[in-house]
Amino acid sequence: MSIRPAWLMGASLIAVLAGIALGVWLYTSAAGG
Amino acid sequence: MTAARSATPWLAVAAYLVGMAGIALALTVTFLAMRGVLDVGGQCASGGPYVIATPCPDGTWLLPLAILLGILFVFLAVATGSRIGGIYGSLPGLAWVALFCSLGFNFLQYGVAALGDPEADGGGIIFVLLGVMFEVMGLVPLVTTMIGLRAGRGLPLAAGSSSVEPPGRLDAEDPLSTSGLFGSVGRADFVGMAGPSGPGGPSGSAMVDAIERLTALHQQGNLSDEEFAAAKHALIEGKG
Numbered sequence: 001m002s003i004r005p006a007w008l009m010g011a012s013l014i015a016v017l018a019g020i021a022l023g024v025w026l027y028t029s030a031a032g033g
Numbered sequence: 034m035t036a037a038r039s040a041t042p043w044l045a046v047a048a049y050l051v052g053m054a055g056i057a058l059a060l061t062v063t064f065l066a067m068r069g070v071l072d073v074g075g076q077c078a079s080g081g082p083y084v085i086a087t088p089c090p091d092g093t094w095l096l097p098l099a100i101l102l103g104i105l106f107v108f109l110a111v112a113t114g115s116r117i118g119g120i121y122g123s124l125p126g127l128a129w130v131a132l133f134c135s136l137g138f139n140f141l142q143y144g145v146a147a148l149g150d151p152e153a154d155g156g157g158i159i160f161v162l163l164g165v166m167f168e169v170m171g172l173v174p175l176v177t178t179m180i181g182l183r184a185g186r187g188l189p190l191a192a193g194s195s196s197v198e199p200p201g202r203l204d205a206e207d208p209l210s211t212s213g214l215f216g217s218v219g220r221a222d223f224v225g226m227a228g229p230s231g232p233g234g235p236s237g238s239a240m241v242d243a244i245e246r247l248t249a250l251h252q253q254g255n256l257s258d259e260e261f262a263a264a265k266h267a268l269i270e271g272k273g
Contacts, residue, residue: 008046008117012053012124019054023061023099031069031092 045116052110056128059103064135066096071143075156103128118246119255130175137167243268 069090070077077089107125115122144160244265251261 008121011046011050012121015050015054016057019057019059020061022054023058024065026058027062027065027069027092027095030095031065031090 042113042116045113049110049113049117049121052106052113052125055106056103056110056125059099059106060128060131060135062095062099063103063132064139066093066099067136067139069093070096071139071160075143075160103132118249126174126178130171133167133171137164137171140164140167240268240271 069092073087073090077087077093078085079089079093107128110125111122114125140160141164144157144162144164147157147160150157247256247261247264247268250256251258256264
């Protein structure tokens with residue numbers, strides 16, 4: 001079991017997308033509330 | 034294989050992913066909060082004893098918080114990405130590009146809209162100039178890094194930036210080298226990190242770290258059996 005570069009790159013991309021989604025949700029809920 | 038398991042820095046990987054998600058979150062909130070402020074003219078205020086001409090839109094309080102947390106997440110991602118090795122220590126540097134290019138886009142969009150609006154009070158040109166400046170600040174490091182990566186195989190980085198770069202060899206193909214927005218780290222620096230490289234060679238724990246990293250690279254397929262054996266042999270010989 002070792003880290004495959006492609007695996008970690010994909011996980012990084014998912015983490016970034018999740019962060020963007022969380023940021024949009026956070027701001028819109030703060031701005032709307 | 035026990036050695037491979039112990040060589041995989043799972044904690045660093047988890048913290049790295051949290052850091053990358055946090056950077057994206059902070060940048061997104063900064064981008065959106067800035068648009069909220071630009072929507073009310075680019076200036077606002079809240080609190081204090083004065084009569085406020087332009088109150089800040091809801092959610093603006095997130096802006097300073099996002100900037101502060103974003104910086105902390107960048108530190109987290111760089112530190113843990115460096116622990117993982119390879120390109121991952123440099124990848125969080127893209128946050129710089131994303132920050133300036135996205136905020137520059139905001140300035141350009143609102144500036145161009147104000148230029149076309151006859152009722153605007155002439156602030157559009159300032160926003161356009163700021164937008165161009167931000168785009169330049171975001172894109173120049175990206176372009177120079179890409180050029181360095183393309184041209185830097187076996188060659189030092191551009192002579193113009195040698196004064197700020199560490200004395201490492203920029204080699205994208207070398208698994209023991211990393212390069213990017215935070216400068217380049219060559220093989221010599223990597224080996225140097227393992228401990229003093231004098232006649233005594235690397236210290237015990239540093240040598241174990243170095244061998245663990247070599248093992249991880251070998252497991253990932255970045256090092257052939259021969260390269261792995263030679264590098265390990267060189268490390269152990271250095272110790273003697």
